[in-house]
Amino acid sequence: MNHDTTPAGPTTGVVSTHTVCGAPCWVSLTSRDLEATEEFYSALLGWEWRSARLGDRFRIALADGAPVAGIAAVASMWQMAVAWTPYFAVPSADRAVSRVQERGGTSAVGPISLPPGRAALLADRDGATFGIWEGELFTDWETWRKAAPAYIRLHTRDAFDAAIFYGEVLDWATERPGCCEVRYEGDEVVLRSHGEVVARIESGALEAAPDPTIRPHWQIHFRVADVAACARTAESHGGSVLREGAQEAVLRDPDGAQFTVTSRREA
Numbered sequence: 001m002n003h004d005t006t007p008a009g010p011t012t013g014v015v016s017t018h019t020v021c022g023a024p025c026w027v028s029l030t031s032r033d034l035e036a037t038e039e040f041y042s043a044l045l046g047w048e049w050r051s052a053r054l055g056d057r058f059r060i061a062l063a064d065g066a067p068v069a070g071i072a073a074v075a076s077m078w079q080m081a082v083a084w085t086p087y088f089a090v091p092s093a094d095r096a097v098s099r100v101q102e103r104g105g106t107s108a109v110g111p112i113s114l115p116p117g118r119a120a121l122l123a124d125r126d127g128a129t130f131g132i133w134e135g136e137l138f139t140d141w142e143t144w145r146k147a148a149p150a151y152i153r154l155h156t157r158d159a160f161d162a163a164i165f166y167g168e169v170l171d172w173a174t175e176r177p178g179c180c181e182v183r184y185e186g187d188e189v190v191l192r193s194h195g196e197v198v199a200r201i202e203s204g205a206l207e208a209a210p211d212p213t214i215r216p217h218w219q220i221h222f223r224v225a226d227v228a229a230c231a232r233t234a235e236s237h238g239g240s241v242l243r244e245g246a247q248e249a250v251l252r253d254p255d256g257a258q259f260t261v262t263s264r265r266e267a
Helices: 034-045 093-102 141-147 159-170 227-236
Strands: 024-030 048-052 055-063 066-072 083-089 106-114 117-123 129-135 151-156 181-185 188-193 196-203 217-224 240-244 248-252 258-263
Touching: 024 129, 024 151, 034 048, 034 055, 034 066, 034 227, 066 141, 083 217, 083 258, 093 106, 093 117, 093 129, 093 159, 106 129, 129 217, 151 159, 159 188, 159 196, 217 227, 227 240, 227 248, 227 258
Parallel strands: 024 066, 083 129, 151 196, 217 258
Antiparallel strands: 024 083, 048 055, 055 066, 106 117, 117 129, 151 217, 181 188, 188 196, 240 248, 248 258
8 A cells, every 4th residue: 555544533523424325424534733734725725723632633624514535644653654644434434344344445544433434544446545544434424525626636657557446445336325426527526525526536647656756556646726726835835736727736745745636627
């Protein structure tokens, strides 16, 4: 596995993962320096912060008062890589972990209890890391979707194979109420939940590539009003720009976590 992270996960909420089937429901960042991480993302995305139940190394990021992401400053202490990780809603963490293992994926952490829910950190067959969450969410899913990432994208070896793997693990395109819809659009797989695009899967990543940015991985896309201004802000606050275009830019924070900012119009 390339990116080991544990969730600064949902700890209070009003909506259960039983009503949001297989969709991304949270994103979490493992960092080394909590203060520097807060400063960087506050400047870049305008986030504010509140404490989390898990301890003084954990924070919840707020956008317009809504919880959008978790930060866990445990990378050095727990010997973990710095990375952003998406979490998917599941009705049963135990069943999802079993399905991952049965289909050639791996389990790194969990399921573990993080009241009022349970979480696990997993990897698919190609090594891309992702998490699952069973239990209550911070807030209703629609509110999180409006304030949180535009979507997440899986860069993988074979989009068709990955779609089958995740579909079987997360009940995509099934008869389960509220399940996600999967379609092929152009050269990528597009996942929709309640009519919204929530994830994309594209082929082309190389399993053994020396550069981790082109190995299979999930990439978080955050909505921003001005991509160019975000890129300059990232540079001025200790981050770096890996790739920049008119509609999106791939950035790296001061700790090394990679993510993408996407124009609100494009998102």
